Amino acid sequence: MSREQLVVERARRAFQTGMSKPLKFRVHQLKNLHRFITERHKDIADAVKKDLNKVSLFETLGLEGEIDVAVERLAEWAAPRPVEKSLLTILDEVYIQPEPLGVVLIIGAWNYPWAVTLQPLVAAIAAGNAAVVKPSEVSSHSAKVMEELLPLYLDKELYPVVCGGVSETQELLRQRFDHIFYTGNSTVGKLVMEAAARHLTPVTLELGGKSPCYIDKDVDLRVACRRITWGKFVNCGQTCIAPDYILCEPSIQNRVVEEIRKCITEFYTDDPKTFEDYGRIINQRHFQRVMSLLEGSTVAIGGDSDQSQCYIAPTVLKDVTGASKVMQEEIFGPVLPIVTVSGVDEAIQFINEREKPLALYVFSPDNKLIRRVIAETSSGALVANDCLVHFTVNALPFGGVGNSGMGRYHSQHGFDQLSHLRACLIKKLNMEDSNAMRYPPHTAKKLGWARFFFLKRVNLRRLRRMALLALFSALAAFIVQIDYSTGQIDRQVR
Secondary structure, X not given: OOHHHHHHHHHHHHHHOOOOOOHHHHHHHHHHHHHHHHHOHHXXXXXXXXXXXXXXXXXXXXXXXXXXXXXXXXXXXXXXXXXXEEHHHOOOEEEEEEEEOOEEEEEOOOOOOOHHHHHHHHHHHHOOOEEEEEOOOOOHHHHHHHHHHHHHOOOOOOOOEOOOOHHHHHHHHHOOOOEEEEEOOHHHHHHHHHHHHOOOOOEXXXXXXXXXXXXXXXXXXXXXXXXXXXXXXXXXXXXXXXXXXEEEOHHHHXXXXXXXXXXXXXXXXXXXXXXXXXXOOOOHHHHHHHHHOOOOOEEEEOOOEEHHHOEXXXXXXXXXXXXXHHHOOOOOOOEEEEEEOOOHHHHHHHHHOOOOOOEEEXXXXXXXXHHHHHHHOOOOEEEEOOOOHHHHOOOOOEXXXXXXXXXXXXXXXXXHHOEEEEEEEEOOOOOHHHHHHHOOOOOHHHHHHHHHHHHOXXXXXXXXXXXXXXXXXXXXXXXXXXXXXXXXXXXXXX
Protein backbone atom coordinates (compact mmCIF):
# COMPACT_ATOMS: atom_id res chain seq x y z
CA MET A 1 0.00 0.00 0.00
CA SER A 2 1.44 3.36 -1.06
CA ARG A 3 1.96 6.29 1.31
CA GLU A 4 -0.82 8.21 -0.44
CA GLN A 5 -3.22 5.28 -0.13
CA LEU A 6 -2.47 4.97 3.59
CA VAL A 7 -3.13 8.68 4.12
CA VAL A 8 -6.48 8.50 2.33
CA GLU A 9 -7.52 5.36 4.23
CA ARG A 10 -6.68 7.00 7.58
CA ALA A 11 -8.68 10.10 6.62
CA ARG A 12 -11.66 7.94 5.63
CA ARG A 13 -11.55 5.95 8.86
CA ALA A 14 -11.37 9.18 10.86
CA PHE A 15 -14.34 10.58 8.94
CA GLN A 16 -16.37 7.42 9.51
CA THR A 17 -16.06 7.87 13.28
CA GLY A 18 -18.28 10.94 12.88
CA MET A 19 -15.85 13.22 14.71
CA SER A 20 -15.87 15.88 11.96
CA LYS A 21 -19.66 16.31 11.94
CA PRO A 22 -20.51 18.19 15.17
CA LEU A 23 -20.59 21.95 14.61
CA LYS A 24 -18.56 22.51 17.77
CA PHE A 25 -15.71 20.42 16.35
CA ARG A 26 -15.84 22.22 12.98
CA VAL A 27 -15.71 25.65 14.62
CA HIS A 28 -12.80 24.53 16.82
CA GLN A 29 -10.82 23.38 13.76
CA LEU A 30 -11.59 26.59 11.87
CA LYS A 31 -10.38 28.67 14.82
CA ASN A 32 -7.22 26.56 14.95
CA LEU A 33 -6.67 27.26 11.25
CA HIS A 34 -7.07 30.98 11.95
CA ARG A 35 -4.57 30.67 14.78
CA PHE A 36 -2.14 28.92 12.43
CA ILE A 37 -2.32 31.82 9.96
CA THR A 38 -1.77 34.49 12.63
CA GLU A 39 0.84 32.69 14.75
CA ARG A 40 2.83 31.42 11.77
CA HIS A 41 2.52 34.57 9.68
CA LYS A 42 6.29 35.07 9.51
CA ASP A 43 6.88 31.49 8.32
CA ILE A 44 4.20 31.93 5.66
CA ALA A 45 5.55 35.32 4.56
CA ASP A 46 9.13 34.03 4.32
CA ALA A 47 8.02 31.04 2.23
CA VAL A 48 6.01 33.20 -0.19
CA LYS A 49 8.92 35.63 -0.53
CA LYS A 50 11.27 32.74 -1.42
CA ASP A 51 8.78 31.22 -3.87
CA LEU A 52 7.52 34.31 -5.68
CA ASN A 53 9.39 37.31 -4.24
CA LYS A 54 6.13 38.85 -3.05
CA VAL A 55 4.40 39.78 0.20
CA SER A 56 1.74 37.41 1.53
CA LEU A 57 -0.67 40.15 2.70
CA PHE A 58 -3.29 39.56 -0.01
CA GLU A 59 -3.39 35.83 0.66
CA THR A 60 -3.58 35.77 4.45
CA LEU A 61 -6.04 38.65 4.83
CA GLY A 62 -8.53 36.92 2.56
CA LEU A 63 -8.11 33.65 4.44
CA GLU A 64 -8.73 35.25 7.80
CA GLY A 65 -11.88 36.91 6.49
CA GLU A 66 -13.12 33.63 5.00
CA ILE A 67 -12.62 31.81 8.30
CA ASP A 68 -14.31 34.58 10.31
CA VAL A 69 -17.43 34.41 8.10
CA ALA A 70 -17.54 30.61 8.30
CA VAL A 71 -17.29 30.59 12.10
CA GLU A 72 -19.94 33.30 12.44
CA ARG A 73 -22.49 31.76 10.07
CA LEU A 74 -21.82 28.02 10.20
CA ALA A 75 -24.88 27.22 12.33
CA GLU A 76 -27.08 29.04 9.81
CA TRP A 77 -25.52 27.24 6.81
CA ALA A 78 -25.77 23.80 8.39
CA ALA A 79 -29.37 24.19 9.60
CA PRO A 80 -32.30 22.48 7.81
CA ARG A 81 -33.65 24.65 4.98
CA PRO A 82 -37.47 24.55 4.67
CA VAL A 83 -38.86 24.42 1.13
CA GLU A 84 -42.18 25.17 -0.56
CA LYS A 85 -44.84 22.45 -0.19
CA SER A 86 -47.75 21.13 -2.23
CA LEU A 87 -51.24 20.54 -0.86
CA LEU A 88 -50.36 16.85 -0.67
CA THR A 89 -47.45 17.55 1.70
CA ILE A 90 -48.77 20.61 3.53
CA LEU A 91 -48.85 18.80 6.87
CA ASP A 92 -45.46 17.13 6.37
CA GLU A 93 -42.01 18.25 7.41
CA VAL A 94 -40.17 19.03 4.15
CA TYR A 95 -36.66 20.48 4.08
CA ILE A 96 -33.11 20.32 2.72
CA GLN A 97 -30.45 19.05 5.12
CA PRO A 98 -26.81 19.83 4.23
CA GLU A 99 -24.55 16.88 5.08
CA PRO A 100 -20.82 16.19 4.59
CA LEU A 101 -19.71 14.46 1.41
CA GLY A 102 -16.89 12.48 3.01
CA VAL A 103 -13.20 12.72 2.08
CA VAL A 104 -12.22 15.64 -0.17
CA LEU A 105 -8.97 15.96 -2.13
CA ILE A 106 -7.72 19.55 -2.45
CA ILE A 107 -5.00 20.13 -5.06
CA GLY A 108 -3.60 23.63 -4.71
CA ALA A 109 -1.78 25.93 -7.13
CA TRP A 110 1.58 27.66 -6.90
CA ASN A 111 0.69 31.24 -7.84
CA TYR A 112 -1.19 31.92 -4.58
CA PRO A 113 -0.05 28.84 -2.66
CA TRP A 114 -1.91 29.67 0.55
CA ALA A 115 -5.14 31.33 -0.61
CA VAL A 116 -6.16 28.81 -3.28
CA THR A 117 -5.17 25.82 -1.12
CA LEU A 118 -6.54 26.80 2.28
CA GLN A 119 -9.74 28.57 1.18
CA PRO A 120 -11.17 25.29 -0.15
CA LEU A 121 -9.99 23.69 3.11
CA VAL A 122 -12.09 26.23 5.04
CA ALA A 123 -15.14 25.12 3.04
CA ALA A 124 -14.30 21.42 3.55
CA ILE A 125 -13.94 21.78 7.32
CA ALA A 126 -17.08 23.94 7.60
CA ALA A 127 -19.08 21.32 5.67
CA GLY A 128 -17.89 18.56 8.04
CA ASN A 129 -15.63 16.69 5.62
CA ALA A 130 -12.21 15.14 5.95
CA ALA A 131 -9.71 16.66 3.49
CA VAL A 132 -6.40 15.55 2.04
CA VAL A 133 -4.40 18.66 1.16
CA LYS A 134 -1.93 18.50 -1.75
CA PRO A 135 -0.01 21.81 -2.08
CA SER A 136 1.76 22.54 -5.35
CA GLU A 137 5.32 21.26 -5.48
CA VAL A 138 6.27 24.24 -7.68
CA SER A 139 5.95 26.64 -4.71
CA SER A 140 8.20 24.32 -2.73
CA HIS A 141 8.92 26.57 0.26
CA SER A 142 5.22 27.16 0.95
CA ALA A 143 4.51 23.43 0.53
CA LYS A 144 7.19 22.55 3.06
CA VAL A 145 5.87 25.02 5.65
CA MET A 146 2.33 23.71 5.12
CA GLU A 147 3.45 20.10 5.52
CA GLU A 148 5.48 20.77 8.68
CA LEU A 149 3.30 23.27 10.54
CA LEU A 150 -0.37 22.77 9.56
CA PRO A 151 -0.60 19.36 11.37
CA LEU A 152 0.41 21.15 14.59
CA TYR A 153 -2.92 23.01 14.48
CA LEU A 154 -5.42 20.74 12.72
CA ASP A 155 -6.41 17.12 13.31
CA LYS A 156 -3.66 15.04 11.64
CA GLU A 157 -5.94 12.18 10.63
CA LEU A 158 -8.77 14.25 9.18
CA TYR A 159 -6.69 16.92 7.44
CA PRO A 160 -3.34 15.45 6.32
CA VAL A 161 -0.94 17.31 4.02
CA VAL A 162 0.71 15.30 1.24
CA CYS A 163 3.70 16.82 -0.56
CA GLY A 164 5.33 15.61 -3.75
CA GLY A 165 5.34 16.03 -7.50
CA VAL A 166 3.53 14.53 -10.46
CA SER A 167 3.88 10.88 -9.36
CA GLU A 168 2.47 11.58 -5.90
CA THR A 169 -0.44 13.52 -7.37
CA GLN A 170 -1.15 10.71 -9.83
CA GLU A 171 -1.15 8.19 -6.98
CA LEU A 172 -3.59 10.34 -5.02
CA LEU A 173 -5.87 10.54 -8.05
CA ARG A 174 -5.98 6.73 -8.20
CA GLN A 175 -7.70 6.70 -4.82
CA ARG A 176 -11.43 7.10 -4.33
CA PHE A 177 -12.54 10.46 -2.99
CA ASP A 178 -15.99 11.93 -2.44
CA HIS A 179 -15.01 15.21 -4.10
CA ILE A 180 -11.90 16.59 -5.81
CA PHE A 181 -11.15 20.31 -5.72
CA TYR A 182 -8.44 21.31 -8.21
CA THR A 183 -6.96 24.73 -8.93
CA GLY A 184 -4.66 25.07 -11.94
CA ASN A 185 -4.68 24.96 -15.71
CA SER A 186 -7.21 23.36 -18.03
CA THR A 187 -4.78 20.72 -19.37
CA VAL A 188 -4.26 19.19 -15.94
CA GLY A 189 -7.91 19.88 -15.11
CA LYS A 190 -8.94 17.44 -17.86
CA LEU A 191 -6.63 14.77 -16.38
CA VAL A 192 -8.12 15.33 -12.92
CA MET A 193 -11.64 15.02 -14.32
CA GLU A 194 -10.69 11.84 -16.18
CA ALA A 195 -9.26 10.29 -13.01
CA ALA A 196 -12.33 11.33 -11.00
CA ALA A 197 -14.65 9.76 -13.57
CA ARG A 198 -13.28 6.29 -12.76
CA HIS A 199 -14.88 6.57 -9.30
CA LEU A 200 -17.81 8.80 -10.36
CA THR A 201 -16.32 11.46 -8.11
CA PRO A 202 -17.66 15.01 -8.54
CA VAL A 203 -15.09 17.76 -9.15
CA THR A 204 -14.63 21.46 -8.70
CA LEU A 205 -12.19 22.81 -11.28
CA GLU A 206 -10.87 26.33 -10.74
CA LEU A 207 -8.99 26.92 -13.99
CA GLY A 208 -8.25 30.13 -15.86
CA GLY A 209 -8.10 31.36 -19.41
CA LYS A 210 -7.63 34.63 -21.19
CA SER A 211 -9.61 37.24 -19.28
CA PRO A 212 -10.38 40.20 -21.59
CA CYS A 213 -10.47 43.84 -20.56
CA TYR A 214 -12.52 46.23 -22.72
CA ILE A 215 -11.79 49.95 -22.39
CA ASP A 216 -14.50 52.33 -23.63
CA LYS A 217 -13.12 55.42 -25.39
CA ASP A 218 -15.20 57.69 -23.13
CA VAL A 219 -13.80 56.36 -19.84
CA ASP A 220 -11.40 58.28 -17.60
CA LEU A 221 -8.21 56.64 -18.92
CA ARG A 222 -6.08 57.74 -15.97
CA VAL A 223 -8.28 55.88 -13.50
CA ALA A 224 -8.91 52.90 -15.78
CA CYS A 225 -5.24 52.33 -16.59
CA ARG A 226 -4.23 52.73 -12.97
CA ARG A 227 -6.57 49.92 -11.92
CA ILE A 228 -5.66 47.74 -14.90
CA THR A 229 -1.92 48.17 -14.22
CA TRP A 230 -2.38 47.06 -10.64
CA GLY A 231 -4.58 44.08 -11.58
CA LYS A 232 -2.24 42.91 -14.34
CA PHE A 233 1.19 43.22 -12.73
CA VAL A 234 0.47 42.27 -9.12
CA ASN A 235 2.23 38.94 -8.41
CA CYS A 236 4.15 39.51 -11.66
CA GLY A 237 1.03 38.78 -13.69
CA GLN A 238 0.69 35.28 -12.24
CA THR A 239 -2.97 35.62 -11.25
CA CYS A 240 -5.69 33.48 -12.81
CA ILE A 241 -8.10 36.45 -12.95
CA ALA A 242 -5.57 39.04 -14.12
CA PRO A 243 -6.55 41.00 -17.24
CA ASP A 244 -4.98 38.91 -20.02
CA TYR A 245 -5.39 41.41 -22.84
CA ILE A 246 -6.93 44.82 -23.56
CA LEU A 247 -9.56 45.55 -26.20
CA CYS A 248 -9.87 49.20 -27.20
CA GLU A 249 -10.40 51.44 -30.21
CA PRO A 250 -7.29 52.44 -32.24
CA SER A 251 -7.86 56.11 -31.40
CA ILE A 252 -7.03 55.58 -27.71
CA GLN A 253 -4.35 52.88 -27.96
CA ASN A 254 -1.36 55.26 -27.62
CA ARG A 255 -2.99 57.10 -24.71
CA VAL A 256 -3.61 53.77 -22.97
CA VAL A 257 0.07 52.86 -23.43
CA GLU A 258 1.24 56.18 -21.97
CA GLU A 259 -1.10 56.02 -18.98
CA ILE A 260 0.05 52.46 -18.19
CA ARG A 261 3.67 53.60 -18.52
CA LYS A 262 3.06 56.31 -15.91
CA CYS A 263 1.39 53.82 -13.56
CA ILE A 264 4.22 51.28 -13.88
CA THR A 265 6.70 53.98 -12.90
CA GLU A 266 4.48 55.09 -10.00
CA PHE A 267 3.97 51.57 -8.66
CA TYR A 268 7.35 49.98 -9.36
CA THR A 269 9.75 52.93 -9.96
CA ASP A 270 11.87 53.41 -13.08
CA ASP A 271 13.64 50.14 -12.32
CA PRO A 272 11.12 47.44 -11.31
CA LYS A 273 13.94 44.89 -11.13
CA THR A 274 15.29 46.51 -7.98
CA PHE A 275 11.88 47.23 -6.44
CA GLU A 276 11.22 44.79 -3.61
CA ASP A 277 7.45 44.52 -4.16
CA TYR A 278 7.77 43.49 -7.81
CA GLY A 279 7.64 39.71 -8.09
CA ARG A 280 9.44 37.09 -10.13
CA ILE A 281 8.33 34.31 -12.46
CA ILE A 282 8.04 31.09 -10.48
CA ASN A 283 10.74 29.09 -12.34
CA GLN A 284 12.88 28.84 -15.47
CA ARG A 285 10.35 26.83 -17.46
CA HIS A 286 7.63 29.43 -17.03
CA PHE A 287 10.16 32.23 -17.65
CA GLN A 288 11.03 30.77 -21.05
CA ARG A 289 7.37 30.15 -21.88
CA VAL A 290 6.34 33.75 -21.15
CA MET A 291 9.31 35.24 -23.02
CA SER A 292 8.49 33.14 -26.08
CA LEU A 293 5.03 34.74 -26.23
CA LEU A 294 6.59 38.09 -27.16
CA GLU A 295 7.74 36.76 -30.52
CA GLY A 296 6.20 38.58 -33.47
CA SER A 297 4.67 41.41 -31.40
CA THR A 298 5.60 45.08 -31.01
CA VAL A 299 6.85 45.97 -27.53
CA ALA A 300 5.49 49.35 -26.41
CA ILE A 301 6.67 49.20 -22.78
CA GLY A 302 9.24 47.00 -21.05
CA GLY A 303 10.41 43.77 -22.61
CA ASP A 304 13.53 43.60 -20.43
CA SER A 305 14.36 40.32 -18.69
CA ASP A 306 17.00 38.53 -16.62
CA GLN A 307 16.80 34.76 -16.84
CA SER A 308 19.13 34.23 -13.87
CA GLN A 309 16.55 35.96 -11.62
CA CYS A 310 13.43 34.84 -13.53
CA TYR A 311 12.76 38.56 -13.96
CA ILE A 312 10.52 39.94 -16.69
CA ALA A 313 9.78 43.67 -16.67
CA PRO A 314 6.17 44.90 -16.83
CA THR A 315 5.57 44.68 -20.57
CA VAL A 316 2.88 46.08 -22.87
CA LEU A 317 2.48 44.97 -26.49
CA LYS A 318 0.59 47.07 -29.03
CA ASP A 319 -1.05 46.38 -32.40
CA VAL A 320 -1.62 42.75 -31.42
CA THR A 321 -4.07 40.65 -33.44
CA GLY A 322 -6.09 37.59 -32.59
CA ALA A 323 -3.62 35.50 -34.60
CA SER A 324 -0.55 36.67 -32.63
CA LYS A 325 1.35 34.06 -30.63
CA VAL A 326 0.63 35.86 -27.37
CA MET A 327 -3.11 35.41 -27.98
CA GLN A 328 -3.02 31.62 -28.32
CA GLU A 329 -2.75 30.74 -24.61
CA GLU A 330 -3.19 32.23 -21.16
CA ILE A 331 -0.17 34.47 -20.55
CA PHE A 332 0.18 34.10 -16.78
CA GLY A 333 2.98 36.63 -16.65
CA PRO A 334 3.66 40.40 -16.78
CA VAL A 335 2.84 40.81 -20.48
CA LEU A 336 -0.21 42.84 -21.52
CA PRO A 337 -1.21 42.81 -25.22
CA ILE A 338 -3.48 45.50 -26.70
CA VAL A 339 -5.87 44.38 -29.44
CA THR A 340 -7.67 47.17 -31.29
CA VAL A 341 -11.37 46.86 -32.16
CA SER A 342 -13.83 49.24 -33.80
CA GLY A 343 -16.07 49.43 -30.74
CA VAL A 344 -18.10 47.44 -28.27
CA ASP A 345 -19.81 45.40 -31.02
CA GLU A 346 -16.52 44.01 -32.29
CA ALA A 347 -15.23 43.57 -28.72
CA ILE A 348 -18.23 41.41 -27.82
CA GLN A 349 -17.79 39.38 -31.00
CA PHE A 350 -14.06 38.92 -30.30
CA ILE A 351 -14.80 37.68 -26.78
CA ASN A 352 -17.59 35.33 -27.85
CA GLU A 353 -15.45 33.70 -30.55
CA ARG A 354 -13.10 32.39 -27.84
CA GLU A 355 -13.35 30.16 -24.79
CA LYS A 356 -15.37 31.54 -21.89
CA PRO A 357 -12.95 33.36 -19.54
CA LEU A 358 -12.72 33.19 -15.77
CA ALA A 359 -13.21 36.96 -15.56
CA LEU A 360 -14.24 39.76 -17.90
CA TYR A 361 -13.44 43.42 -17.24
CA VAL A 362 -15.22 46.45 -18.67
CA PHE A 363 -14.17 50.06 -18.13
CA SER A 364 -16.87 52.53 -19.10
CA PRO A 365 -18.93 55.39 -17.62
CA ASP A 366 -21.93 54.12 -19.59
CA ASN A 367 -24.10 51.82 -17.49
CA LYS A 368 -26.08 50.72 -20.56
CA LEU A 369 -22.87 49.57 -22.26
CA ILE A 370 -21.86 47.64 -19.16
CA ARG A 371 -25.29 45.97 -18.95
CA ARG A 372 -25.05 45.07 -22.62
CA VAL A 373 -21.70 43.33 -22.15
CA ILE A 374 -23.18 41.41 -19.21
CA ALA A 375 -26.18 40.36 -21.32
CA GLU A 376 -24.27 39.38 -24.47
CA THR A 377 -21.21 37.55 -23.09
CA SER A 378 -20.49 34.73 -20.65
CA SER A 379 -17.68 34.46 -18.09
CA GLY A 380 -17.03 33.22 -14.59
CA ALA A 381 -17.36 36.78 -13.32
CA LEU A 382 -17.77 40.27 -14.73
CA VAL A 383 -16.28 43.33 -13.07
CA ALA A 384 -16.90 46.87 -14.28
CA ASN A 385 -14.36 49.64 -13.66
CA ASP A 386 -11.97 47.60 -11.54
CA CYS A 387 -9.93 44.39 -11.55
CA LEU A 388 -9.62 41.37 -9.22
CA VAL A 389 -11.69 42.88 -6.39
CA HIS A 390 -14.60 40.44 -6.81
CA PHE A 391 -12.34 37.75 -5.31
CA THR A 392 -12.41 39.65 -2.01
CA VAL A 393 -16.23 39.63 -1.72
CA ASN A 394 -17.16 36.55 0.31
CA ALA A 395 -20.80 36.69 -0.73
CA LEU A 396 -19.94 36.33 -4.43
CA PRO A 397 -19.34 32.82 -5.83
CA PHE A 398 -15.87 32.39 -7.31
CA GLY A 399 -15.58 29.98 -10.22
CA GLY A 400 -15.44 29.53 -13.95
CA VAL A 401 -17.71 28.43 -16.76
CA GLY A 402 -16.88 26.21 -19.72
CA ASN A 403 -13.14 26.01 -20.30
CA SER A 404 -12.40 28.26 -17.31
CA GLY A 405 -13.78 25.74 -14.83
CA MET A 406 -16.80 24.34 -13.03
CA GLY A 407 -18.13 24.70 -9.52
CA ARG A 408 -17.65 27.57 -7.13
CA TYR A 409 -16.49 28.50 -3.65
CA HIS A 410 -16.19 31.31 -1.08
CA SER A 411 -18.37 31.57 2.01
CA GLN A 412 -21.67 29.64 1.77
CA HIS A 413 -21.01 28.86 -1.90
CA GLY A 414 -18.01 26.77 -0.84
CA PHE A 415 -19.96 25.16 1.99
CA ASP A 416 -22.74 24.13 -0.40
CA GLN A 417 -20.25 22.97 -3.04
CA LEU A 418 -18.67 20.53 -0.57
CA SER A 419 -21.95 19.41 1.00
CA HIS A 420 -24.66 17.02 -0.13
CA LEU A 421 -27.93 18.94 -0.02
CA ARG A 422 -30.14 16.08 1.09
CA ALA A 423 -33.88 16.17 0.38
CA CYS A 424 -35.90 15.19 3.48
CA LEU A 425 -39.65 14.61 3.91
CA ILE A 426 -41.16 13.36 7.17
CA LYS A 427 -44.80 12.29 7.02
CA LYS A 428 -46.99 11.26 9.95
CA LEU A 429 -48.73 7.87 9.98
CA ASN A 430 -52.21 9.24 10.68
CA MET A 431 -54.76 10.72 8.22
CA GLU A 432 -54.38 7.73 5.89
CA ASP A 433 -57.70 8.49 4.17
CA SER A 434 -56.15 11.57 2.58
CA ASN A 435 -53.68 9.33 0.74
CA ALA A 436 -56.35 7.19 -0.93
CA MET A 437 -56.11 9.12 -4.21
CA ARG A 438 -52.59 7.78 -4.91
CA TYR A 439 -53.46 4.12 -4.35
CA PRO A 440 -54.93 1.90 -7.12
CA PRO A 441 -57.35 1.67 -8.77
CA HIS A 442 -56.70 5.00 -10.49
CA THR A 443 -60.10 6.23 -11.57
CA ALA A 444 -60.66 9.44 -13.52
CA LYS A 445 -62.02 11.10 -10.41
CA LYS A 446 -58.96 10.11 -8.39
CA LEU A 447 -56.63 11.37 -11.11
CA GLY A 448 -58.42 14.70 -11.15
CA TRP A 449 -58.02 15.14 -7.40
CA ALA A 450 -54.42 13.88 -7.57
CA ARG A 451 -53.60 16.45 -10.22
CA PHE A 452 -54.94 19.22 -8.01
CA PHE A 453 -53.13 18.08 -4.84
CA PHE A 454 -49.83 17.22 -6.55
CA LEU A 455 -49.52 20.34 -8.66
CA LYS A 456 -51.01 22.96 -6.37
CA ARG A 457 -48.10 24.61 -4.56
CA VAL A 458 -48.61 26.20 -1.19
CA ASN A 459 -46.72 29.33 -0.23
CA LEU A 460 -46.60 28.94 3.54
CA ARG A 461 -44.98 32.33 4.04
CA ARG A 462 -47.85 33.98 2.22
CA LEU A 463 -50.36 31.96 4.25
CA ARG A 464 -48.63 33.03 7.47
CA ARG A 465 -48.73 36.67 6.38
CA MET A 466 -52.42 36.34 5.52
CA ALA A 467 -53.11 34.66 8.86
CA LEU A 468 -51.27 37.43 10.72
CA LEU A 469 -53.16 40.05 8.75
CA ALA A 470 -56.44 38.37 9.57
CA LEU A 471 -55.43 38.16 13.24
CA PHE A 472 -54.50 41.85 13.39
CA SER A 473 -57.72 42.78 11.56
CA ALA A 474 -59.77 40.79 14.07
CA LEU A 475 -57.83 42.34 16.95
CA ALA A 476 -58.39 45.84 15.55
CA ALA A 477 -62.11 45.16 15.11
CA PHE A 478 -62.26 43.85 18.68
CA ILE A 479 -60.57 47.00 20.02
CA VAL A 480 -62.90 49.24 18.01
CA GLN A 481 -65.88 47.29 19.37
CA ILE A 482 -64.63 47.69 22.94
CA ASP A 483 -64.15 51.44 22.40
CA TYR A 484 -67.64 51.68 20.94
CA SER A 485 -69.17 49.70 23.82
CA THR A 486 -67.28 51.77 26.40
CA GLY A 487 -68.56 54.95 24.78
CA GLN A 488 -72.15 53.66 24.91
CA ILE A 489 -71.82 52.80 28.60
CA ASP A 490 -70.40 56.25 29.38
CA ARG A 491 -73.34 57.95 27.65
CA GLN A 492 -75.82 55.80 29.54
CA VAL A 493 -74.16 56.64 32.87
CA ARG A 494 -74.36 60.37 32.12
